[in-house]
Structure formats: structure tokens, C-alpha cells
Amino acid sequence: MDLHEKDMLAFARTWQPYGGNDDQILPEFGISEPTFYQRVLALLARPRTVGLGDEERKALITFCMAKLREYGYPQRDRPGMTRQRAIRHS
Template identity: 40%
Template sequence: MGDENDILEFATEWAPYGGNDDEAFVRFGLSSKEFHTRLMRLLGSPAARALSKSTLVELRHQCIDRLNRAGAWDARSLASEGTRRLGAT
């Protein structure tokens, strides 16, 4: 599995194209649900501080969309957790 920086770099690279679940599986061995759950948590971590606010918002929306499609019941709680960690209102 990739480390935090690898996942954030990958997600940022693919964000303009709506992500790439197939490549995320190949590169990190994570299903879409696992990848986006992990990414959502990373967006609230110190590792994500280098990302612009617009990139953070775009990635957060992508995570929520993918987790909702995957039936992840905790997508909203993950989103609010990430928002609290970022200090957003």
C-alpha cells in the first residue's frame, strides 16, 4: 500500500478527471471504497496542508460521491470529520 503522500499525489493528479478507481486499485491495492475512505481521512491530516483549498474541496466532493455510490453509510461523518480537521465552518 502507498503512503499518505503517494495517495494524496495520485488523487490530486487524477482529480481533474474525476479520479481513476481502476488505477488506484492497481497502484495501491485498494477498492474504490477503501481508497476514498482513506483519502477522506488524509484530507484532514497534516499531510494535506500543502494542497490548495480548492483541491481539498474537489477531493472531498469526489470522496463523498464515491462513498455514497459504494453505499458507505459513514460518508457524511467522514466528510464532517475532514472539515473539522481543516478548520472549515
């Protein structure tokens, strides 16, 4: 994980118990709130995200997915992964 990714994960870990601090995501990271939560989910999907136990990882995944639903994003099968869409050729 690079420093930016560690900062994103630390931010999510700090604010998760309080329901987030979405107003600070854009000024802090320069990305939208949904993009932030998608990226945190991608970090959590990595086999070894430093310093996280299974329970904390699961809580953060649940938190990020709930935040994405608040922003109108559908629930995904696997955190941090996008579904492949079938491409129709006519």
C-alpha cells in the first residue's frame, strides 16, 4: 500500500464509528465520496491489508457498502470488485 492508500484507510477507520465524515473526503483526497468508498473497498479486497483484523475488515466493508448504497450504488457481490457486463455484438 502506498501512503495515499494508507491515508484513505486510516480516514475510513477513524470515521467509521461515527458514520463517516463525507464533507472532508473531497478536500482531503480530491475525489468524490462514492469514489472514495469504492477505493477503500478495493483496498479491503486485497489479501493483506496491513493492520486489520477480520472483524474490523468486515465492519469496514459493511460500512463502505452502506455508504455506497446511500449514494445510489447497488450492492456488489464482492467488495472492491466490479461486475463484468456482457457485451452484445449485433
